[in-house]
Structures are given as structure tokens and as C-alpha cells.
Amino acid sequence: MPKRFFTPAEANSALTEVRPVSERLVALRTRMRELEQAQGTHVLAIGGNGGGYAAADLKAAQSELTGLAEAVIACVEKLDDLGVEVKDLDLGLLDFPARRGDAEVLLCWQVGEASVTSWHGLEEGFAGRKPIDWGE
Numbered sequence: 052m053p054k055r056f057f058t059p060a061e062a063n064s065a066l067t068e069v070r071p072v073s074e075r076l077v078a079l080r081t082r083m084r085e086l087e088q089a090q091g092t093h094v095l096a097i098g099g100n101g102g103g104y105a106a107a108d109l110k111a112a113q114s115e116l117t118g119l120a121e122a123v124i125a126c127v128e129k130l131d132d133l134g135v136e137v138k139d140l141d142l143g144l145l146d147f148p149a150r151r152g153d154a155e156v157l158l159c160w161q162v163g164e165a166s167v168t169s170w171h172g173l174e175e176g177f178a179g180r181k182p183i184d185w186g187e
Contacts, residue, residue, distance in 0.1 A: 054148055055134030059183050062147040062158045062167040069135055069145065070162075076126040077143040077162050083119045084141075086112050144177060151185055158183065 057065065090112045127137050136146040136157070143162025148155065151170065159180050160167045171179040 056155075057134070057147040057149050057158060059149070059158060059167060059185075062149070062160070065133060065135070065147070066160070066167065068133060069130065069160075072126050072129050072133075073137075073143040073145060073162050076123060076130075076137070076140060079119050079123050079126065080141045083116060083123070086116050086119070090116075138177070 123140065127140070130137055130145065134148065136148065138144040138146055145160050146157035147160070147167065149158045149170065150156065154172075156170050156172055158167050159169045159171055159177065168183055169180040170183050171177070171181065
């Protein structure tokens with residue numbers, strides 16, 4: 052499928068679909084990190100005197116992690132289907148391919164931002180964000 056290019060207005064309009072998926076993605080990753088940390092604590096406790104944890108606790112956490120990972124994949128695939136590039140799963144940092152004159156650039160948006168207002172070159176990344184300064 053050919054790459055989709057967004058205008059700033061199209062990127063902002065796409066947020067209607069993109070925002071809930073990316074917010075879910077961030078929430079899923081937050082829960083995954085919590086479970087991974089808890090798993091590490093359980094492994095250490097079980098390896099010591101048990102600490103009141105059983106192998107079943109680890110198995111339940113692993114099962115939940117597997118489900119969360121599948122949900123993360125589904126979110127990333129949905130965003131990809133919409134033509135959006137996921138740059139950071141934990142922050143919900145997304146790029147919308149665009150053209151600024153003849154140059155290919157990326158419109159940049161992150162969960163928590165009200166709208167797509169920034170862009171950067173293909174190699175600049177988040178640190179190179181600049182305000183969108185061109186019309187449709």
C-alpha cells in the first residue's frame with residue numbers, strides 16, 4: 052500500500068480516530084510495566100523464602116502480559132492502517148507523514164496534546180520539532 056501523506060488539517064481530523072487508540076496504547080504499556088515490575092518482585096520473593104507468593108502468581112501475571120502484548124500489537128496495527136507511524140509506545144508519540152513544499156517531513160503529535168501543531172524532518176526526531184508554518 053502506498054504511503055499516505057497528511058496535510059496538517061487532515062492530521063488533526065484523524066485525531067478523532069487516532070487519539071483513543073493511542074491513549075489505549077499508553078495505558079496498556081503502563082500496565083505492562085507495572086506487571087513486569089511486580090513479576091520481578093515475585094521472582095525474587097519466590098527465590099528467597101517465597102514471600103507469600105506462589106508460582107501461580109507468576110503464571111497469572113504472565114498470562115495478563117501476553118494479553119496486553121496482543122492488545123498493544125492491535126493498537127499499533129490500527130494506527131499503521133490509518134497511515135500513522137508510532138515512534139514511542141510508552142509516550143504515545145506519533146508521526147504523520149507529510150510534505151512541506153517538495154520535502155517529505157513528519158507532523159508530530161503526542162498523547163495529551165490538543166492538536167497536531169509541530170513537525171520535524173525525517174532524521175530530526177522529537178528534539179527537532181518546529182511549529183507548523185505552512186498552509187494546506
